[in-house]
Amino acid sequence: MSQDRRARSVGIGRAHAKAILLGEHAVVYGAPAIALPMVQLTATASAGWSSHAGDARGGLSFTMTGSASRAVVTQASDGLQRLAAAFTEHMGVEGRPHLDVILDGAIPPGRGLGSSAANSRAIVLALADLFGRELTDGTVFDLVQTAENMTHGRASGVDAMAVGASAPLLFQAGRAQELAVGCDGLFIVADSGTAGSTREAVELLRDGFARGAGARERFLRRATQLTEEARQALAEGLAQELGERLTGYHELLRAAGLSTGRIDAMVGAALGAGSLGAKITGGGLGGCVLALTQPDQAREVARHLHDAGAVQTWVVPLRRLPRHAH
Structure with a gap:
């Protein structure tokens, strides 16, 4: 055959x-x-x-x-x-x-x-x-x-x-491993309407690391700390703490020059409308904002994101998921 x-x-x-x-x-x-x-x-x-x-x-x-x-x-x-x-x-x-x-x-x-x-x-x-x-x-x-x-x-x-x-x-x-999720919630993902460039962002970050002694180590240490704390908050159902880590990571990327004026305005709008945390997501220099939101605030957050320049939004539910045995 x-x-x-x-x-x-x-x-x-x-x-x-x-x-x-x-x-x-x-x-x-x-x-x-x-x-x-x-x-x-x-x-x-x-x-x-x-x-x-x-x-x-x-x-x-x-x-x-x-x-x-x-x-x-x-x-x-x-x-x-x-x-x-x-x-x-x-x-x-x-x-x-x-x-x-x-x-x-x-x-x-x-x-x-x-x-x-x-x-x-x-x-x-x-x-x-x-x-x-x-x-x-x-x-x-x-x-x-x-x-x-x-x-x-x-x-x-x-x-x-x-x-x-x-x-x-x-x-x-x-x-990769599946994560335990200890809370229900919603993420709103908002498109800024501008394509980012991962390659350009990677080069920008690398140039920044090259200019300052210890810059790379400081970036990676802070990134690792925020990600690990977010993992724990996710597992324990601590939505407020998870949101704070998201916003903290946005500040890290913004300080590295990877955000844009529109993205920052959208992050500010989401936080102003009651999101628990918001950040740029992806390579940077454009792309999307991700906001962790309580279900009863989702409409208001989405409206504020659109007012700040989002061209479309999606709601992504976060579902409680017990830790797997494996």
Whole structure:
């Protein structure tokens, strides 16, 4: 039987967005980070056999639906072509079949929400479904991480794991574990309307570290302290303390030059409307604000965020989750 036995006519794969609660930038240096899955913002891919049967080279026809700009589509297409090639090579698929992939992504790019990792994961799972292959979590991670490294330079791996997670994750040095959650609450994620640049932010931070003796160590020490205290507050259900750590991490990133005027205005608006804590989330220099809010204040917080410049908001529930036995 041929190795690329056509198990199905269409393969489907899904993944979702994520937001970093704390640990941006520090995670690349081995410090911990906490990631929150945003399951209501999804990427869905479908993969099918192409009618381009005459193309001896094989390859991938890629279509992106939604409102993404042409530049985003072109950039994504290049990376995903290579991702498809890596998949077929890894799975030992023979004959380089020509495939049509359609990606329906609701996750806005460049906002720190993991759109590139979610798109890659959805496509990997769609191809696996099409070829009737079972992939281990490790294989999916490795394939997504390959694409992430092409997109972002050196990627920490947190996005590649978080876009498939069902609970908040603590991520450190390439390993992830589900976190205990001791309280219910809501996060409001607000899009500033401006794409950030992870690469630019990483370089800005690195330059800052190079200019001051001990600057890197101080940044990492404070980042690690805030993230660890937030993990404890999350486990013990101390929402007020969790919120304070979020705001503290925003101050850390702002002091490093990674925020913007609009982001700072949105953080101030969320706090002014009664949020327990608020911060920029993701690489910085644009992107989104994340605010921890009591359910009865969510409408007011969302309204203030929009007044301060948010172009759209999403509500992400935080659910009590006992510590797992493993």
